[in-house]
Amino acid sequence: MTHTYSNVQINVAVTHPSSYLAAGIAALLSASSDFAVDLQPHRVGPTDVVVTDYAAGVEQPPVEAYRPDSKTWRRIVVTGRRTAWQIRRAIDAGVRGYLLEDCTSAELADAVRCVAVGGTYLPIQVAQQLAESLTYELLTAREFVVLELMSRGLSNKGIGRRLGIGEGTVKTHVKALFDKLCVDSRTAAIAEAHRRGVLADVPRHRAVELALA
Numbered sequence: 001m002t003h004t005y006s007n008v009q010i011n012v013a014v015t016h017p018s019s020y021l022a023a024g025i026a027a028l029l030s031a032s033s034d035f036a037v038d039l040q041p042h043r044v045g046p047t048d049v050v051v052t053d054y055a056a057g058v059e060q061p062p063v064e065a066y067r068p069d070s071k072t073w074r075r076i077v078v079t080g081r082r083t084a085w086q087i088r089r090a091i092d093a094g095v096r097g098y099l100l101e102d103c104t105s106a107e108l109a110d111a112v113r114c115v116a117v118g119g120t121y122l123p124i125q126v127a128q129q130l131a132e133s134l135t136y137e138l139l140t141a142r143e144f145v146v147l148e149l150m151s152r153g154l155s156n157k158g159i160g161r162r163l164g165i166g167e168g169t170v171k172t173h174v175k176a177l178f179d180k181l182c183v184d185s186r187t188a189a190i191a192e193a194h195r196r197g198v199l200a201d202v203p204r205h206r207a208v209e210l211a212l213a
Helices: 019-030 054-059 084-092 105-116 124-133 141-151 156-163 167-181 186-196 204-212
Strands: 010-014 035-039 049-052 075-079 097-100
Touching: 010 019, 010 105, 019 035, 019 105, 049 054, 049 105, 054 075, 054 084, 075 105, 084 097, 084 124, 097 105, 097 124, 141 156, 141 167, 141 186, 156 167, 167 186
Parallel strands: 010 035, 010 049, 049 075, 075 097
Antiparallel strands: none
């Protein structure tokens, strides 16, 4: 059921990099008279809600999104990423709406209306995954990269050499990883990280950039 959150027209910028999905999102929203939709590859000018993908909304949000008074903070991502880790990371990054690519047109419209007035919109399956993620302690950027390098088969010494840190420091990160993933071995850590979707979340080159920043 579609709900009405406001009688004011909502300006929506669709910046999803998939031209197919972007066109579909724009067409669905344009069917409602309360949306003024701007379909463009890169958002310019003021808007009420930005609809984009996971990478742009979570990993590479616009600089303006970090201004507390900016409406560009009102981001909705439409994505195929559905693990608890990915959803938790998005919400922690300030995403206000999280929709899966198979969402209905009613869910899409409701999400935009809800987020436009400052709310947060999560479909039931996304909310359930987020609830599961709350039992996890998130990894730091450095811990994530240690895990990623560990999954490639690097030893503690090799990881330390790659990151320019001592082997003892690597051991400290590995212990923290084991504690956060609730495991007691490297193999179990990698398996649990895959189960949670952690290792699938950030491309390898991005992970190294995070660690060395």
